Structure formats: structure tokens, C-alpha cells
Amino acid sequence: MKHAIKYAVSHMLYAVGLLQLWQFVVLRRRAVILMYHRVLTPEQMCRSGSHPAIMVDCETFAEQMAVVKRRFKVLSIEEFADRMERKSPFESSSCLITFDDGWQDNFTNALPVLRRYELPALVFLPVNFIGRNRLFWQEALVHLLVLAVRTVRREPAREVRIREALDPIGLAEVLDLNDSDPRSRIIETISRNRAGLTPSLVDTALANLRSEFGVENGDVEGTDSFMNWEQIAEMSRHGIAFGGHGSEHRLLSEMPIEEAREDIRMSKEVFDVRCKGMFPTFSYPRGYWTPQVAESVRAAGFRLAFLAKGGSVSCEDDPFTIRRVNICQAATESMPMFLARVVGLF
């Protein structure tokens, strides 16, 4: 559905009170789990290599937390897990706030808002990226492609070599972009071609580009970096809990099960050391799972696991395929749109 229609419908339903009534009906004795990734200032959004589907603006996030505080019963992970394990129905309109990936902005931008409203939250960490100078391949590729486009414009003589560097991933088309700021179109191009971007092809292309430009990536300001363990310890002192999100953030259903098992096992090992005493939860990277992957997560010692698929949750649901609602800027920029999304209308 077009954005303008969603906007109009949700505002109309809110104005006549139907959205509030719908929340009362669909969240009766149920919980909704919000899935955030990144909370960014408008300037950071313009510099980031992340896809818009995983971002909200700081101001929008603060408004959403105010609404959540007012209209929902926000649970800590222990309270949520207790209901799931005892199969005891949730209080109506229960809510769990989650974040995937452990981005740096969770600490700088989201934590102050969570503290202001005294809200608990749960952050899932891909442990091999925490406190290390590594980016996810998507963001690294975006920054290096932006660098490639700018370099070719400035030094046309380098075009042939740069095209060769991009050959393995078939994305040389980005060099033909003539936008003044090619970043958003590069992000869209990567997202459209994702199916063909296997880990080994991406690794080769990244290595080619890094040696061509002599940089690790072009994320000069560190906009797309992750938190370190000190920041995580600081967040946990303010009521924020942490869970596993794999070691390498690879799609667990797309790799041989033995490798997936190892990735999950290592993530649990780090969780046990760094998150001592916390309830063991897991979120499948990008929501990719199979029954075998879920079984490996359970066998590793995690007790609840979360998907990236929308919908509300009953205490009777399978504890290893718990649904979450993705919150991003475009779909939830106003309060009625946010509510419409949370109650499963859009």
C-alpha cells in the first residue's frame, strides 16, 4: 500500500478512536515485540550505509517511547520469559522493546531516551563485531562503492581497474550513477541484487576495493560501527538486557548446519562470559531460521528465540519462533502510523 494511503487511513482511524479499539481487541492477553535496529540523527542518516528499513530518527524514537510508556505494559525480558515459560497469558497490550545488532547509536541515541522513560529493553549482539573495528559487509560495501564512484569521477584513468574490482559482484553499474550523492541509490542497488551476493563473492569484492583504495572502509566518522563491551556494561547498569545474535551475523539457514551450530555455540559461549546472569535469548540474523537452526539454538542453551516476522505473541506460542514487528522511519513516522503498525494493520 502506498505511503500516503497508509498515512491517511491510520490518521483517520486514530481520529475516530478505531485504532485504539483495534489495539484493545488484537492485543487482548497478548504481547507485541518491537524490533528496532538503529536510532540516528538526520545527519547520521545521511552518512550511514545502512538500509532505511532498519533506521528510525531520534525524534521519532523518542515520540514512540512516550506512546509505548503511556499505552502499553512494557516488560523486562525476565517478565516476558516468565509468562512464556509458565504459559501464563500476558496482561493485555504487553510490550517488549528489542534492538538487533548492537549499533553504536543504541548507546549514544537510544539509551538516553530509554532512561528518560525508565523503559527496559533487550539488545541482541553479533559477538564478533562488538568492540572490534569491523562493519557488516552491507555497510562496508556501500562506503567503498561511494568511494569508487567518487574516485572514477575525479580520476577517470582508474575506471578500468575499479570496474575489474567490482566484476565479482556484478555491481559495476553503480559507476554509471550521476547523482550528486550516490549513496542511497547504491544502498538500493545492493538490496535489489542481494540474492546474487554470496559471502565469498562479497569477500572478494571487498578485498579488491580495500586494496585499490588502501582503506578498511570509507566510514570515516564511524557512523556504522558497533558498541564496545564497556558501553554494553554501562547499558546493563541502566536496565538494558542483552541476547545472542550469532557470532558472524551470517544467515544461519543458508549455511551448512554444522557451521551454523558452531556460530551459535560460540555466540552462547561469549554470552555466558559477558552477560552473566542474564536470561539467555537469541535473535536469528535477518530472521533466517529453519527447524534445525532453532533446535541448534535450543541445544546451545538459549531459552527463547526471536524472528523478524510481524505479528503479536501469545504465551502459547513456540518459544523459538517468537514474532516481532519491525519499526522503521518510513512506516512509523507519525504516532497513528506507529500504532497501526504495532497492532498489525500495515
Ligand SMILES: [Zn+2]
Ligand atoms: Zn542483525
